[in-house]
Amino acid sequence: MFNARDRRSFKTEDAGDSKPESQKLNFYDRPPRHDVTLEEFEICALNRLRILAEIESSLARNRSWEEMKTQTTQQCKNYLPLDTEEDRKQDHVSHYVLRLAFCRSEDLRRRFIKAEGILFRTRFDEVLKADREQLLDSQRLHWLKVEETEKQNHRNELYSLYPPIKPEDVRNTSFNRDTYYKVRWTRVPDLIEKRKVFLSGGWAYVPGREQSSIIFQEFEDRLARALELTARSLPRLDEDSRLVPILDNLSNGFVAGVSSEWSSSTEGKNGEITAEMVDHHARNDFPMCMRTLHEQLRKDHHLKHFGRLQYGLFLKVLGLPIEESIVFWRKSFDRITDDKFNKEYKYNIRHSFGLEGKRANYPAKSCQQILSPGPSEHGCPYRHYSPENLQTALLANYSSQGLTSADLPEVVALVKSGHFHVACTRVFEITHASCGIKKGDGVGGFESVTHPNQYAARSIELRKGDIKKEGT
Structure with a gap:
């Protein structure tokens, strides 16, 4: 307070x-x-x-x-x-x-x-x-109720849009009792577009049953x-x-999107992950931002500071414990000596787990943070790749999971409209169709991807369920 x-x-x-x-x-x-x-x-x-x-x-x-x-x-x-x-x-x-x-x-x-x-x-x-x-x-909504005389003067036009219960009798009580309101035509563009109102002298005659359109506008x-x-x-x-x-x-x-509540309380949600399992999960369960970091690590046998921090915190929250994290990074940095690794990298790994320094348990970065990276930090491929590079990367990473060139126009269209996390969500749906995910399901409960750990944890959960079904 x-x-x-x-x-x-x-x-x-x-x-x-x-x-x-x-x-x-x-x-x-x-x-x-x-x-x-x-x-x-x-x-x-x-x-x-x-x-x-x-x-x-x-x-x-x-x-x-x-x-x-x-x-x-x-x-x-x-x-x-x-x-x-x-x-x-x-x-x-x-x-x-x-x-x-x-x-x-x-x-x-x-x-x-x-x-x-x-x-x-x-x-x-x-x-x-x-x-x-x-x-x-x-509220003062500035509409005028159409009097009975005026309504009868326009009864044919009004009736053509909203016929009474008995079409043979335009003068029946159902029609006469219907309430109409007059508003300036500029206030109901949606009804005009759908041809649901009668226009005369700059006025739109809106039936009571469409009154809500005036309110919404x-x-x-x-x-x-x-x-x-x-x-x-x-x-x-x-x-x-x-x-x-x-x-x-x-x-x-x-x-x-607003980040899901992925914090230290969600660590290891899908069970403990070992260093030997990371390659498998990277191929099958990681969003493209984390796949990119993993592939860069495997290619160069190294990641710069911010890349290590971002990827290391992601793996930590996913369920890679401190002992396995040290094993993973030591094997990944296999071109340096044990002494160099212990002096220059081991302390930072322990620090990210809250075991050194001020002992803070750092959270993994959300999509919102990755979309707007600082200098030297790794950003979101959907936002920072060119359309050509993005399509190449998507096919290279996800074709084995069901994504085809026919899916790319939809994903690229979402990217061009600025809906980067929705594009990532659509890739998740396509690549998890074999697990029962349909278009519109998102990562579950119709939710969009807002955090890399949300994507990966849900993927691991779905594929575990798929494996159990195959074994029964």
Whole structure:
């Protein structure tokens, strides 16, 4: 917990006395007014980012609306439920924190609006009718109810779009009772595209059953305007060295997804790995970033410092214990003497396990960290290889596991659109089809790859199950 000096308050002069967190559906038109600690600031935002990153992944993978809604609903239950007022406060804060993170470029704003729009639509479909009515009562949506006389004047046009239950009678009570709203045609582009509304004099006549489209479009339009205003105010935050790094980390989360909780608590999840097993797992279970490091190690009998650190921590978390790690690296560095190895490398291996120095148990690098490497560090092949080199490397590494040249256009298209972790996930699905993984399954539970250890551990788990089936 931080003291008063470490707190930041969101305030607005015209917010009124009502509490936005009192309702489940929120247009986020008034900022939170309570104090927020830096810890809450970051945790709330990360929880929301997990949901939005999964929505982006679903869009990139062309999942159906029902699949996306099911996955989004489950993610909301896990990370941002709306059951209590405290839950809704966190939801409210998380939205405003991500506004700060994603207002800084046109591309980030566009992606944020799209993902937030889908999240809002999912919640709108899931909540009770009373929650929807509470939202509508609290908003001015500027639509006009079509009077009966005007409706009858356009009955043929309206009827052609939405016929009543009895087609032979355009004047039956079902038609007359139907409610229509008039809005400016620019507010319902999705309905116009689908030819679901009648247009006249710049007005779109929207039936009550399509009312939600007006609400969804209004939500996105307001958010777009709010993000532009936030972007103009953002330079004032540059003086606060605590917030800017948090916001930078959050905005990078859309590129790589939010990392799974792979920490020291997950080490050895699939059982202990020996030095002799690493070659086998590298050929069959490693993502391309780690395969690349392994192949470089085998070719040169050496890796530079950052390569050793990245690959060594990956193997540690995967289940290679300290004794086997020393054996593995000694055999890999077979062109140097024992004395040189002990003096120059053994200490660093022990240090990464928390046995030397400050004795910290270092975690393995996530996809987000690998996607944005520092000087001399090894990055993500999907991001840093040219399309030609990437395709060559994919076939060289994964053709024996079922990946063919016919799969490459889909993977490259994902890379070109900036969805690097989704491209890696698609390769995982293709190369594990023999284990029962289908397109859209991800690494399990529809999750995308967000960490090299997540990829490798899931692969080992699947192949163990496949071996057991063959033995029965």
